[in-house]
Amino acid sequence: MPAQAAAAPAAQGRTVTLRPGPLATALTDLARQAGWQLLFDPALVRGRSIKRATRAADAKKLLERLLRDNALEARWLPRGTLLIVPRAPSRAPPPAAEADNQPVIVTALKRETVMAETPLSMSVERGNVLADRGVHDIRTLARRHPELSVVDTGTGQQRLLIRGLASAGEPTVGIYYDESAISGPGGTTFDPSAFAPDLDLVDIDRVELLRGPQGTLYGASAMGGVVRVIFNQPDPTAWHGEARAGVDQTSGAGPGGSASLMLNAPIVADQLAARMSLYARRAGGVIRNDHLDIDHGGRTDKSGGRVNLAWTPQDGTSIQGSAIVQRTRISDAAFWYRAQGRNINDQSARTPQRNDLTLYNLTARHDLGGVTALATVSHYTWNIVREIDYTGVLSGQRDDPAICRSFFGLAATENCSAAQVAAFGSFVDSRLPGILYQPMRVADWSAELRFSSTGSGAAKWAVGAYLERRREHIASYALKVDAATGIMPRPLDVTGLRYLDSVLSQQALFGEWTQGLTRALALTLGGRLFRYVRASGGNVDIPNPITGTGALQGGRYASREIGSNLKALLSWHPAEALLVYAEASQGYRPGGVNIIPLLAPGLRVYRADRLWSYELGGKASAFDRRVSINADVYRIDWSDMIYPVSSANGAFAYNSNAGSAAIHGAELELTVAADPRTTIEGRASLTDARLSRNQPIDTSGIIARKGDRLPNVPLLAFALGMQRREPLSPTTTAIARIDFGYTSAMNTAFNRTDPYFERTAPRTQLDLQLLVEQARWNAGLSIRNLLDNKVPARIASGPAGVGQVWNALPRTASLDVAYRF
Template sequence: MNMPVRRPPEIDRALPDFLSYSGNGPCCRKPVKHRSCADSPPHERKGENACCHARGDMADQCDCQARRRSCSGRRRRRFLAGHPIALATLIFLSTGNAEAAPLVNFYIPAGSLARALTRFALQADRQLLFSPELVAGRRVPGIAGPLDPDRALDRLLAGSGLVARRGRGGLFLIETEAAVPAHPSIVPSPGGARTADDIVVTALKRESLLRLTAVSMSAERGTSLSPRGTLDLEGLSRTMPELLSSISGTSQQRLAMRGVYGTGEATVGVYYDETPVNGPAGTTFDPGSVAPDIDLVDVDRVELLRGPQGSLYGASSMGGTLRVLFNQPDPGGWGGEAAAGLDLVSHGRAGGIVSGVVNAPIAADVLAVRGSIYRRRTAGYIDNPRFGLRDVGQVIREGERIAAGWTPHPDVRIMASAMWQRLHADDAGFWNLGGPRYRSNQPTRTPYGSDLGIYNLTLRWNIGPTTLTATGSTYAWDMIRQMDYTAVLAQQRTSLAGCARFAGLAANIDCTAEQRAEYAAYVDSHLPAILYQPMRITSDTAEFRLASNGDGSFSWTVGAFLEQRKDRTESYALRADASDGEIVRPFDIIGLRTIRTRLGQRALFGEITGSIVPGMTATVGARYFRYRRSASGAVPIANAITGTGALSDAAYATKEGGANLKVQLAYRPSSDVLAYLQAAEGFRPGGVNITPALSDAERRYRADRLWSYELGSKIRLNGGAIALDAALYHIDWVDMISAFSSASGAFVYNANIGSADIGGAEIQIAARLPAAELSAKLGYVDARLAEDQAVPSAAGAGRSGDRLPYVPHLSMVLGGVHRIRLAPNIAASLRGDISHVGASASQFNREIAYYQRTPARTFVNVEAAVIWQEWQATLAIRNLFDAIAARRIMSSAFGSERVYSSSPRTLSLKIFRRFR
């Protein structure tokens, strides 16, 4: 129902004479004589028989209310028809005060900015003035859900080059940004200073504002990652300390959160846009050891969801979920950016990056494509005097991404994307303790390479108060992993079992002295050696879901998920040339075994959130799932030294089903305070072991599960200038999966080892000052075995109370940025960050073989940036104090005291240019 609304006097002071309201009560020019108008100043008078404009103190003299009552809709339409410019102007009135607006349930579908602003004004009862010429050709992705109107308006105008200038009386004028530096961290947002709380996230698989989402999570805009040098998972773990990145091999890493660290399937789900990506199983059935790591170029935002996300994200999200969301094509106009950087690494070579992004509209407001390309070289800094090599360990990443967005209807959007990344490391990325810093004694050269391609097609359709999303993805990931195998084979030189296999003797017959000498000579003749493993994984996933988009008394999401994943591994034991460490070609094959695996998953999921009493909501979620994993192995060439011939050609399978549940109560007494209490469940699929000399019982291991109990809060003070997020949690983890070594040390397999108890706390504080921002993120985890290890290894067993491997007690990041205005269109910023990760161990206790302790590490970065219009130049020093910063110290049958560390002190210079 339309209600008559008084126009505030400020509107007349802000508008030229030809502008008028298209809503209720516009000023007309009907000849109505008002003697008070004759007393008005000449420049405010249209004549004695014309209505005047109320200005300042003259408002009491001019009876504009009488004029409004005398105006008819017919005369208003006649006036607008006679003034084309006025007809092209939209102004909407409201009775509320924009300074303290309550949350509004918005439903604004994707479409033109003009239409979106019109709907915003109607739904928020806000006064907006803009010219259609100003917003022509611009589009917005749409917003939905309970939002603060200021935040909603900020979202609609984000990236458009427009701002909302607030005037007195609640009026907002939509104007072009002033000539100020364009760097996102310098330019204020339309509703005030842009903060992280302004981020609209999709953690619940529907849009919601970060500060109003009852999930323990962090979010970072892509525009804030690049200035910090955050281009990969390692850098992201220093920005988000709750994300633990642990090296598992050259250019390979395992992710963990909240102490949920184990072998097997990943414990942290990784999504690139709508595509979940997992690593290959390999010979050890350990997909989680190779987390997908695509460079963070042209990223819109990164969302990190802490704790089990079993109801919405399912398997491999029992510790949390990492979502990387790229910028989407914008049909509103051309744009792009280019960047080039140079890195000078202490103790090593130079590195650098070049990247470019272009956005191209094909049909205005309908179709656009967006492409990006990059090449980055991370300098090597490790020496190998055995071969006279310096500064090895260099890594080159090359990638491209192309995406197309088609909007055939304002409520329908179809997006297609493809991305590729190729990675090559020229040698092992570790060095050895006990010698000079950054020096390796490895007797072979073990480069690593991978080639990953991801393809996705997504449909989003706003159907009234509901959004339908249908997405399908496929990816193929090829990699060649090489490991020094010299130590493994050398340890078998005196093995009686190896000698018996070599001589073809029965198990109960010992070798003679002559046979032992022949066997030892055979082993020596095949040293040094390399384990050469080509691997390929392919996966097809599909998800169909329906979600509420803000209308109605409750919000909900329901959907179905399917996955078919398969991979293959060929594991060659090859002889290497002792003179240069390279593989002898043609291959001198010591042994070859192959493994094939398949994993099929299907699930139905849903979450519903409804109001119980004012300010309190309840959420119930569930995911019903089934999976089947199968594997087969073959040994075309038996390795007599390690005994792979004992593995018969056979196939094994395991399957399980069940449900993940979630229950939550959230209380929001005001828009600045949110508290929630939650219990949630997570799981990972089990699997099979294709490993020699295992019993039938050891061939299979069950899925592991956990329940997490969490109390969290999000508090905003001083109008949002101070943000405080905190969470306390306890996790009960049962049937925990962990890795064991075979008796010979040559093979690794998985088994369920019992239960673990994990307790922890997280706190995030951010303070935003007029020219600076300060932040602190701290996480504490105490993760321990709850019982003695159920399956003891040959070298020892974990006991109740032992800390879980590779889980530090403390991790934190302290940071701050100060902004300085150097000139009307030149600004500068100074930034500093300190990240700290506590010490951890590689085994449950010191009695287990290959126990190593990785000490605590502290990483300090400083940066200075100058921004002029669309240009930015950044000078940064990473690892300011040149700390060793060991990410992992590892010993195994493959080698002892291997140190994987972060790069030494690095001086970085980067030039950035934005085009629009």
């Protein structure tokens, strides 16, 4: 070994790119791209790898980071030769602020790009950071991202919205797990967006949150944006794993906790590996039912697992297969009634929920030399059993003269006699208490073939084809339950039964092309050609004489759509630290049919809704990326908005078109590394979403007026956070963090002429966390909603109940421990 080291030769102006894989391969590739000669003992890097693609303009800094992360260092010898040696053990790990300002590689454009150089309003969260901060699902993720809202639509149900695009029908926010898009069942109201999927975020690499219409690359369910969850992939170079466990206590609830285990297993060195994860989580419930003497309603139990196999038969070719299973059980209703008092729900029926999701995916990639080909196929089944207390709806029909006439078979010109009215009322009472018991199953097949550029030339592109077929079956029982226990008996005591089924098929061709016009200016054009066919039908096996389902005629209904989504974007990138872009893009969702009794023919079909979005945004950084800011302003013109309404008797819900809306907004994301140990973060979202013209909502005479705010859309939301790291020893660091969030008030209806209008007050949340981390383990203590703010997340009213209150997270203390091996 030479006695004297030389200074590192510069590799200026060279952007180097490394792909995931063995560390030895990465170092060799880095040296080749930078023009260095490399010497190392293979034993030093055996079993080590890099987990994600990495790109950097400074090869030397990238080398230092790779070696630092693996307890190695470089000694520079004459003539551009470097020698890799073990790092001296006395060296302390660098502050996280230094590591966090490295470039982030994303695949939001369905090709690899650096996030800071991607002309798109988006945020990225690293999986290890989310795990350490207690972010375990999309709902807890939304607390850090005010532009993403989660709206409770039922026990165990949620609707996601970005940029104020909240409505019934197909989702407005696409949810992707790796290459798989998932949509929920529509139920009897054909409203899949009310069942947003929410797999636990266990063993993930990152979450990409894309804001604004993404229809050209992601299709119809991406009008508002896309949430992409990217899992960690198998590593064929080394055995390793991680175990996590935690306990938590929520104010007024029973104890909760979580546990997870991940194991990575090489099968054939550098070629074949498996990665497995298992998890379980319990969240305590806070709802009390005095009528049935039940505590801890809303307790949620989740358990699941994931298996992923990855095979790399040769350089440039990979095949991955994965299977995910999640099982969710909710003990009872998760909301309370304002009139009954905080956390009290005295409904007459037990309404537990069951939810089982299974997802399979197979993906193959091949490097064609400057072009990557990808083929992926996904299949999922989602089984949900939804139970809803139907007592109020059924009892509300006892004085309806039309239902009474139908019950006794009278003509429309006749009225029930006093004796008939009393007899009908007695019959209704005999069927109480009651529930809706709705087993639902959705099965989906989808496939995509795409090609994307990988070079660094002036033209960058991605093109592809997409196919999907989604089939859904719903059984809707009206049942009488036991009055003493609230439990439905076996065999079932049926008041009414109807079946519905639906098939949605889509085919699409898509592409985006980015062409450099000058060194700094680039033009992107994108488009998607699509065809949708939705066919739905239903039949009534047992007519419900109380709600009138006997008037529902069997048959099938279909709607078809052929159209396109377009996108144009101009970006200006004069320097590495500055990017400005202007974009115009379309969004689209297919319409459908309503299958409920006594619906006017003109309301049987609802049209597709569409939008145009106009956005001006920018990204900038300074001081070696220790200060970064992303900001945008936008306007959305939304036409034929799909909106949920209730039937005249309140027993059924259906979809209608509610006219046009204009949404003006702005978003800001700021990160400041105040010093090497202190980081300050801020995110804010302003969304002014209003109707553009007067619009009748349903047949009851309710008028939504021009200027009314769209329901369930807060005007302002923001999240602030500060983190401080303090070394306790060369290998141990303490991290203290404080977070504050704010969400402004929102309405549940357009205006107060709606009898079910509610207004949810503004709310705040203050969180504290203390984390101690070492090389292999970390332990954290956190208190969320420290001040125990009791302002609810949402207040909602409807035919099934007035003043239903959905809690925001009560004060919760958690203790979590993780160990890596």
